[in-house]
Amino acid sequence: MSNDSSDRILAELRTWIRDAPTGAQLPSSRALVREHAASPVTVQKALRRLVAEGLVESRPGVGSFVRAVRPSRGADFGWQTAALRTPRARLTALAGPLREAPAGAIALHAGYPGPDLLPERLVRTALVRAARSAAATGRAPAAGLPELRAWFATELADATPSHLAAVTAADVVVAPGSQSALSSIFRALVAPGRPLLVESPTYWGAIQAAQQAGVEVVPVPAGPDGPDPDDLDRAFRETGARAFYAQPSFANPTGVQWSTARAEEVLAVVRHHGAFLVDDDWAHDFGIDSDPRPVAALDDAGHVVYLRTLTKSVSPAVRVAAVIARGPARERILGDRAAESMYVSGLLQQAALEVVSDPGWRSHLRRLRVQLRERRALLLDAVRSVPGVSVDVVPPGGLHLWARLPDGTDVDRLARDCAARGVWVSGGDEWFPAEPSGAFLRLTFTGPEPAGYPEAARVIGDALAADPGSART
């Protein structure tokens, strides 16, 4: 049975149905078999799918018919707004970086590597093996598969100097992606209404997770070398915060990496205030000029809660991340994860473990580093050719450039204008927990179309030239 031809028949029938009146009879199975030179099984498969989706109804012995779409009432659900009240925070399901660009667009807005940068063969092989293993029909422990937890622990332990106690599998909690992990970390470490310090700008998903947890987000400026320890100390003192969220290796969006000296200084401030540092090592597998430097490797007193994800580097479909924490903090995070989702699909965990323990994984990461370096250079050249646009930090790792625009540029309008001309960019405002400190674009160099970078730069330049508010001279 050919999957492709079934999909093709399905697509054609969907179009046919869209233009047909309710009750119209579909071509007979025999006619479809003839028309598409397909097997009866393939045709049946397509028809069954249409029935399952409610587009067609099948009358045995008679045929298949276009199903009536019941008219919508135009109902008013106004009563709900009284029951729901005003939300603590407006959470959006349509954050800019998650929007789906139309086919043919040059997409620089998303936060994921394109399919050509994924270890696709390894992923498919691992998923097929997992599908045939006991993991396909079993339940997984709340904290995750022991072998996968051991792998995550070993990765961090290998970076830990020998005078410190290294983490073990018992310190690891597996989560279905880093967004879920962040949500649990913030809920577990910070009570609603209490302050959470974050770098500014910082990852928009972390800002969303913090808002969902109902905590008060307090920005600390993220300088070109990481947060200033004095700024951080002041913020802890002023707010009484007990937690600071940061991305020390390759921050999103700025690409900044903390030096080891800076990490030690920040850690000293965190310790002094009896606080937690949430070390979000999201780009661990995306080092370019530099290797990741987990701050968690410098601490064995339970001050650093470490987060690592495989979703971006293995596959967006393999939603697997790990939180590594010690002491009561780890127990509270695990309790929250269990209440939130009980456990993570053992199939995805098994597949992730297969991928990262395959020797092909290391060679994939080596190749990836070369590809990231090339693409970063191409996008950097293109963007720096645009008058008025500057990139202050050449990111030593990660997936993005953080491009500064002339003061006063309306970045939302600019992003819309570019999208209208087929170039998708992310306006920088979503990365600021409060008012943005300037006008920025976040530009991803791992989208599918490096050949389109010069065209993208031209479109951005044109849109910028047309911006009435930009103070460019």
Add this chain to the structure above:
Amino acid sequence: MSNDSSDRILAELRTWIRDAPTGAQLPSSRALVREHAASPVTVQKALRRLVAEGLVESRPGVGSFVRAVRPSRGADFGWQTAALRTPRARLTALAGPLREAPAGAIALHAGYPGPDLLPERLVRTALVRAARSAAATGRAPAAGLPELRAWFATELADATPSHLAAVTAADVVVAPGSQSALSSIFRALVAPGRPLLVESPTYWGAIQAAQQAGVEVVPVPAGPDGPDPDDLDRAFRETGARAFYAQPSFANPTGVQWSTARAEEVLAVVRHHGAFLVDDDWAHDFGIDSDPRPVAALDDAGHVVYLRTLTKSVSPAVRVAAVIARGPARERILGDRAAESMYVSGLLQQAALEVVSDPGWRSHLRRLRVQLRERRALLLDAVRSVPGVSVDVVPPGGLHLWARLPDGTDVDRLARDCAARGVWVSGGDEWFPAEPSGAFLRLTFTGPEPAGYPEAARVIGDALAADPGSART
């Protein structure tokens, strides 16, 4: 490359390593190949896994060695308790029904069907197909795959009388399992500190999710025909609640199913109070004497938020559920899901869709009904033979019996005593949001060992006879 023999070598080496001193050299690859009559590739695979888990270090050209386990410090993380403060609710990662029974035990405690009651062949085929499709390396939309949403909507629309507007794919939000869906529903519909009415007893996972959301859980007695509408009306009036969580088709743990008349009465009360009914149709695929009756099919004014899961009936590894809601409530739930986990693995969604749109799915469900009926009868016979134990409701669907014990029985002690004798049961207390109204066991008739039911009954009877507190005459 044989997966099985690699796993066997792995298991033997793990045992060897456990008993070996740090630094001991493992047998050479050549020796392992000879000893296990395995290929070099298979042996290498096992060794690589041990390296990945941090148990072994490999020195190229020399051999593999047992890695030093760094001594734990016995660290005191007491400082954390000041930073963490007292939690709003104590969430546990080790709820009774999730505990893993040892091999050989008769397991009546879990909430899942055993592997022999799952559509195993369909699941594996669907997962393999999905692993080879674009879903294996792609990102999915925040609300879920459009085709899967259409399937969930059609299932509910087919149960909706024609004078009501049926739901569509646009009303559906896919979640990674029903626990995640419940967490989002409670966070979205009920502000922290505000009341949420629930049946009592009710599903322990819902109680956990409500506690995590920080809402005040208010119990409403769940009678033998469902909640009494007058009780419910009184609870709404007294508390000002705007939401009621229930399981109208086959409640967990009691097995009670509401009649359509009762559903209409409850819905009238809910409407009168401008409130939501959360209709958790968890056992939709587990009807025995009766078909499920979604209350959501009786409402088109947005009062019912409907929840359906495929995790229990397709596979515990395919964590896919759907929330169906209309109006602002749906938007708020979607916003919470996006902030919590962005999207659900497209691979699992694609596989779930393949399973439920296969013609084998319907025949599996028909066979399953027969199997559930047989097992229910076997466990019922066994349990009713125990003096002092009664089952008030023969559940018309679901996976469990709710067995009443003599007043005063210490159910936690009883469960521990039974476990010590190889029979795992769930004490009923976890299903009560407040003090339990009596002594109960929840006994699952879908565990792996129906042949063990008479033995289980004997053990329960012995433990009960030894219970000092039971008021049995």
